[in-house]
Amino acid sequence: MKNSSIWSKPFYYVIVFAVATISLYPIFLMFLSSFKTSAEIFKNPLGLPTSFSLDTYRTLWSKIPFDQYFINSVIVSVTSVVLVVLFCSLAAFYIARFKFSWNNAIFFLFLLGMMIPIKLGIVPLFILMRDLGLINSLWSLIFMNIATGTPLTMLILTGFFKTMPMELEEAARMDGAGNLRVLWNVLLPLMRPALGTVIIVNFISAWNDFFFPLIFITEKAKMTIPVGMLSLFGEHSADWGSLFAGLTLASLPMMILFLVASKQFMEGLTAGALK
Amino acid sequence: MMTMTVQTASTKKERKKGKRWTIHLFPIPALIIYALFVLYPILAALSYSFYSFNGFSRESFVGFNNFITLFTTEPYGSMFLNAFKNNVLYFILQMIVMNGLAFLLAFIIYKKVKGAEFFKIAFFLPRLLSVIVVGFLWKLILNPNFGTLNMLLGKLGLEELQRAWLGDPNTALVSIILVNCWFGLGFGVLIFLAGFQSIPVELVEAAKLDGAKGMTMLRKIYLPLMVPSILIMTVLTFIQSFEAFELVYAMQGSMGEPYFSTDTLAVFFYRLAFGSSTSGSSDAIGLGSALATVLFFFILVCTMVFLKFMNKKEVQM
Numbered sequence: 001m002k003n004s005s006i007w008s009k010p011f012y013y014v015i016v017f018a019v020a021t022i023s024l025y026p027i028f029l030m031f032l033s034s035f036k037t038s039a040e041i042f043k044n045p046l047g048l049p050t051s052f053s054l055d056t057y058r059t060l061w062s063k064i065p066f067d068q069y070f071i072n073s074v075i076v077s078v079t080s081v082v083l084v085v086l087f088c089s090l091a092a093f094y095i096a097r098f099k100f101s102w103n104n105a106i107f108f109l110f111l112l113g114m115m116i117p118i119k120l121g122i123v124p125l126f127i128l129m130r131d132l133g134l135i136n137s138l139w140s141l142i143f144m145n146i147a148t149g150t151p152l153t154m155l156i157l158t159g160f161f162k163t164m165p166m167e168l169e170e171a172a173r174m175d176g177a178g179n180l181r182v183l184w185n186v187l188l189p190l191m192r193p194a195l196g197t198v199i200i201v202n203f204i205s206a207w208n209d210f211f212f213p214l215i216f217i218t219e220k221a222k223m224t225i226p227v228g229m230l231s232l233f234g235e236h237s238a239d240w241g242s243l244f245a246g247l248t249l250a251s252l253p254m255m256i257l258f259l260v261a262s263k264q265f266m267e268g269l270t271a272g273a274l275k
Numbered sequence: 276m277m278t279m280t281v282q283t284a285s286t287k288k289e290r291k292k293g294k295r296w297t298i299h300l301f302p303i304p305a306l307i308i309y310a311l312f313v314l315y316p317i318l319a320a321l322s323y324s325f326y327s328f329n330g331f332s333r334e335s336f337v338g339f340n341n342f343i344t345l346f347t348t349e350p351y352g353s354m355f356l357n358a359f360k361n362n363v364l365y366f367i368l369q370m371i372v373m374n375g376l377a378f379l380l381a382f383i384i385y386k387k388v389k390g391a392e393f394f395k396i397a398f399f400l401p402r403l404l405s406v407i408v409v410g411f412l413w414k415l416i417l418n419p420n421f422g423t424l425n426m427l428l429g430k431l432g433l434e435e436l437q438r439a440w441l442g443d444p445n446t447a448l449v450s451i452i453l454v455n456c457w458f459g460l461g462f463g464v465l466i467f468l469a470g471f472q473s474i475p476v477e478l479v480e481a482a483k484l485d486g487a488k489g490m491t492m493l494r495k496i497y498l499p500l501m502v503p504s505i506l507i508m509t510v511l512t513f514i515q516s517f518e519a520f521e522l523v524y525a526m527q528g529s530m531g532e533p534y535f536s537t538d539t540l541a542v543f544f545y546r547l548a549f550g551s552s553t554s555g556s557s558d559a560i561g562l563g564s565a566l567a568t569v570l571f572f573f574i575l576v577c578t579m580v581f582l583k584f585m586n587k588k589e590v591q592m
Contacts, residue, residue: 247408
């Protein structure tokens with residue numbers, strides 16, 4: 001491009017700056033307000049906090065067992081991601097690297113899930129979870145994350161497995177490697193970018209999931225962060241400082257991960273739509 | 276001894292081809308979990324719509340009765356229409372505001388502005404928040420007395436624009452939809468940007484050499500070549516609009532307050548299935564399943580039509 005100096009397209013810059021401000025300001029406001037007392041928020045909502053204090057966070061902790069919610073969220077997200085990537089690697093390997101006559105049908109069945117609005121199956125799911133004894137168990141959430149993450153994960157991994165040359169695998173098989181060895185030692189190490197993508201996509205949706213814990217979890221000790229927040233806001237608290245502190249704490253882990261690997265995040269979340 | 280050697284030899288041979296039967300175990304875990312927690316529930320929900328219920332236990336086959344009750348009995352009939360109307364507005368406003376703006380922003384970034392990476396991250400950042408966090412955060416910002424928006428309007432001398440954004444039936448739904456646009460904008464930018472970047476450079480250069488400029492470029496070159504990404508965003512926005520639940524629930528509760536002005540089909544469905552003061556009736560599960568079935572086929576058929584249109588367009592190019 002020949003005119004990329006900042007003054008040649010003032011109109012463009014006005015628009016992107018304006019929208020970037022609208023995108024970032026509420027998040028900035030959330031962080032800022034979490035250090036203010038309610039009185040300060042009401043009196044001076046836009047300015048910087050006059051003094052830096054973590055009181056709001058202390059109040060938050062005294063109201064809800066945030067550490068317990070955090071641990072539950074970590075357990076659910078990490079277990080879900082590990083299992084969905086493991087199971088889908090095995091299945092995608094089977095579909096992409098072998099030519100059984102039913103492979104296309106299985107693949108299609110998996111992809112169908114991308115078009116199913118699964119929330120509409122919540123009544124049978126609730127009955128199923130109840131019969132399996134999984135109501136108020138973190139496993140109900142883990143199973144749901146695995147199941148709902150499977151279609152997109154299969155799409156990305158199968159596509160990637162197909163791009164890798166067969167010779168790689170044949171050499172290892174000559175040396176007597178079995179299927180598991182081929183998958184684990186030969187193919188998976190070459191799939192780091194695709195694995196990174198599916199790990200991120202699944203982690204975001206597991207961490208932020210609100211609908212299933214809302215239905216399956218009623219015990220406070222088993223709640224994840226998004227549902228735990230509900231009780232904080234349900235009581236119409238006048239303590240806005242700790243409300244903002246709760247929102248900040250719920251968002252911080254994802255924000256930090258994003259700033260570390262923003263490129264992979266953005267590629268990961270758009271990968272599914274563009275395939 | 277003999278047999279053992281033979282066996283090892285044959286196993287080795289089979290291994291080489293990778294045709295040991297154990298390979299068929301590989302897709303099993305994914306298939307079981309997916310079938311049990313995605314395929315089964317959706318099929319079961321469709322079948323439930325033909326049964327009467329007492330609480331959560333299924334009683335007898337009632338044919339299309341649930342559907343008839345849903346559409347002809349009050350308050351269900353008017354609730355359905357009201358929620359459906361809101362879903363349609365959800366879709367239209369998101370198409371215009373969110374996707375329109377996302378298209379413009381993607382075009383600007385494609386045209387190379389300085390700091391493109393920063394802007395992409397800025398637009399995308401809200402997408403990382405949990406929808407529940409988005410809802411609560413904006414509920415605080417839109418608060419009539421202490422919310423930042425009204426304070427900001429006051430400081431700018433625009434007091435006449437201040438209002439109870441979420442408490443007024445005239446502004447509540449639009450406010451929620453705009454919050455949803457704030458949340459989803461960056462995703463749209465990335466999809467459209469990928470679309471722009473896949474346009475062959477030679478094509479754009481050739482058109483420029485032919486003297487095409489401004490609006491002509493947009494109409495003759497960019498828009499036709501962007502049809503695939505526009506359709507992708509249309510399909511995704513459509514599905515998301517007709518499934519809209521979390522944001523309404525977080526900001527306005529399961530009654531779509533005020534006075535059901537923010538109610539959506541998914542919230543209505545939740546109310547029927549998991550009860551609140553409105554449903555009360557013991558066969559709510561049957562009605563809820565009928566609603567789920569209608570919504571399911573509506574989304575499915577519309578998506579199919581969009582996708583068919585998309586395939587045709589791609590072949591044309």
